[in-house]
Amino acid sequence: MPPFKPLLLAASTVLVLGLTPLASHAGEGALTAQLEAARQEGSIWTAFALNRHLNPFKLDIAVQEGVATLGGQVESDVQKDLAEQVALSIEGIDSVDNRIEVSGDVAEGNPPSLVQRLEDASLAATVKSKLLWNSNTRGLDIQVRSEAGNITLSGHAQTPAAKELAGQLAANTDGVREVFNHLSISTADSSSSEVQTAVEEARENISDSWITSKVKASFFYSRNLDAMNIAVNTDDGLVSLRGSVLSGAEKRLAVEIARNIRGVRGVDADALRISS
Incomplete structure (x- = not known):
């Protein structure tokens, strides 16, 4: 670094x-x-x-x-x-x-x-x-x-x-x-907390631009990804990734990071190729 x-x-x-x-x-x-x-x-x-x-x-x-x-x-x-x-x-x-x-x-x-x-x-x-x-x-x-x-x-x-x-x-x-x-x-009230979280998620209306910016930022902050080679686009909560990564492990990591960002409904990484 x-x-x-x-x-x-x-x-x-x-x-x-x-x-x-x-x-x-x-x-x-x-x-x-x-x-x-x-x-x-x-x-x-x-x-x-x-x-x-x-x-x-x-x-x-x-x-x-x-x-x-x-x-x-x-x-x-x-x-x-x-x-x-x-x-x-x-x-x-x-x-x-x-x-x-x-x-x-x-x-x-x-x-x-x-x-x-x-x-x-x-x-x-x-x-x-x-x-x-x-x-x-x-x-x-x-x-x-x-x-x-x-x-x-x-x-x-x-x-x-x-x-x-x-x-x-x-x-x-x-x-x-x-x-x-x-x-x-702390598992005492985990069930009620999970229900509350699900309710909050259902009420959220997180914008596509917000999701895109946070996926990009998460890639940038990751020690195992080259964020400059990955393009991100979001449409109605569906994230599309394109560009190149060095290995299958990096591609899986990119998909996992994107999938777990709040508001993401799905991830399409078909256009994210693995450099040979």
Whole structure:
């Protein structure tokens, strides 16, 4: 992988996640809100990385419905207040739940470089987006953290299969070195959750252009596909792939990735040839 691809990935992640309600159909409203929250988390991570008073500390960030929840430890009240103000400066953040602890015992060590922090912020946003785009992991309560390219997944999955799939989606992301899958299995209300997910899917009216963009982005982020050689078109939820791949395994992977994007009703890969 070229040394500067992560910085390009950061820019492309912002473009992919930078959706607005005006650009989406009514059925995409909830998904747009989820993706916007992921974009805001990435923006806060980046802002912290660029701030020399905050970048030495490992801070936790979670965004939901315009509320940013901050955690971790800093050395002073000034740094805690600064983190809150930085988070509030991000577009779309209305309030901050500041749970950062002030401790004089925070280990200093050698903080990651600015480039590494930007790479990690971009990588975490990318993995979280892939989980939201996928029809089989869309409803999972998953937090994503990246540190030096190592992804940690925490939260809950309804089945062992869903947990495994989340780990595979993260591991197949370009730039990810290792995945620590700490998702716990919560099957108590899995049946009702599956029914609710099916109802939501039936109500969704995801546009063909949205599907096409997410299939293309998923190909781009995959470590095992050359996205530049695959053309994607969507008509009424049916995805057509054409172009070339290097092997039958790559073709099967491309079909699987496309099939699992939310809103996809089928995939035609007859025009996707295997280069000899």
